[in-house]
Amino acid sequence: MNNENPKYEYNCILFDLDDTLYPLSSGIASAVAKNIQDYMSSKLGIDDSKIPELSYVLYKTYGTTLAGLKAIGYDIDYDAYHSFVHGSLPYENLKPDPVLRNILLSLPYRKFIFTNGDKIHATEVLNRLGLEDCFKGVICFETLNPSPTESSSDVRDESTNIFDILQYFADPIPGVELPKTPISCKPSEVSFMDALKIADAHPHQTIFIDDSVRNIQAGKNIGLHTVLVGTSEKIKGADYSLESIGNIRETLPGLFMG
Numbered sequence: 001m002n003n004e005n006p007k008y009e010y011n012c013i014l015f016d017l018d019d020t021l022y023p024l025s026s027g028i029a030s031a032v033a034k035n036i037q038d039y040m041s042s043k044l045g046i047d048d049s050k051i052p053e054l055s056y057v058l059y060k061t062y063g064t065t066l067a068g069l070k071a072i073g074y075d076i077d078y079d080a081y082h083s084f085v086h087g088s089l090p091y092e093n094l095k096p097d098p099v100l101r102n103i104l105l106s107l108p109y110r111k112f113i114f115t116n117g118d119k120i121h122a123t124e125v126l127n128r129l130g131l132e133d134c135f136k137g138v139i140c141f142e143t144l145n146p147s148p149t150e151s152s153s154d155v156r157d158e159s160t161n162i163f164d165i166l167q168y169f170a171d172p173i174p175g176v177e178l179p180k181t182p183i184s185c186k187p188s189e190v191s192f193m194d195a196l197k198i199a200d201a202h203p204h205q206t207i208f209i210d211d212s213v214r215n216i217q218a219g220k221n222i223g224l225h226t227v228l229v230g231t232s233e234k235i236k237g238a239d240y241s242l243e244s245i246g247n248i249r250e251t252l253p254g255l256f257m258g
Helices: 028-042 051-062 065-072 078-086 098-106 119-129 165-170 189-199 213-221 245-251 253-257
Strands: 012-015 110-114 137-139 206-210 225-229 240-242
Touching: 012 189, 028 051, 028 065, 028 078, 051 065, 051 165, 078 119, 098 245, 110 189, 119 137, 137 189, 189 213, 206 213, 213 225, 240 245, 245 253
Parallel strands: 012 110, 012 206, 110 137, 206 225, 225 240
Antiparallel strands: none
16 A cells, blocks of 8 residues: 555545445445346347356456447447346445545545446435435436437347457457447546546546546546555555545545645
8 A cells, every 4th residue: 555645736536436435245236247147138138158258258348248238239228228237236235324424525625426337326326325415426327428329229139240259359350350339438548538527627636536446547547546445455556545435534634634
């Protein structure tokens, strides 16, 4: 962990939401992963035996499984997808966190949520944690993707050729390029620049707090000051590492001095 006390000249903090403002042990992440795989099976008709590997590869390649599914050719209704994936989550496991609320309200900076999740999910999580009024705004899926496809059907169109991404990585064919996704999400540089524009913030004056190492490293690459949540181990790309968000006051006391 970096224990040096920097000169604080920040004016904005971007907070990730899931597994950052609440612990991984809540079970939300594992439920999301299961629901995504159920969606791939029941809505897209993907072979169950391929789903675990495909979901992982899409997530690692494109930032989210949804972004990957769109990239390789599936026509998906975004609202229906998010409703399916988030509709049955164990939100009851999230309880009001007055300690975190006090910490957030004590930070004398503009604060934004920056999440790949959709607005309904973000609102539910913040309400459950009692943090709904602690942020100036929520930068979420709809914020970063304001113009979804016009005729998404939320089912596989059999006339559409689906790019075989598993074959692509197993046995690349010269000249065949990986398809791009139309979805903007972390860790793409575009999503970070869009978030900074929405927050009216400069990267060198912004702190980015997230539980994902790759998101943290992507943020560092564009000049953000980074705080990794979920481990106290020093990780490349992270200026600071916190076991949990509740440790921020003792690890970065200078932030609370304004």
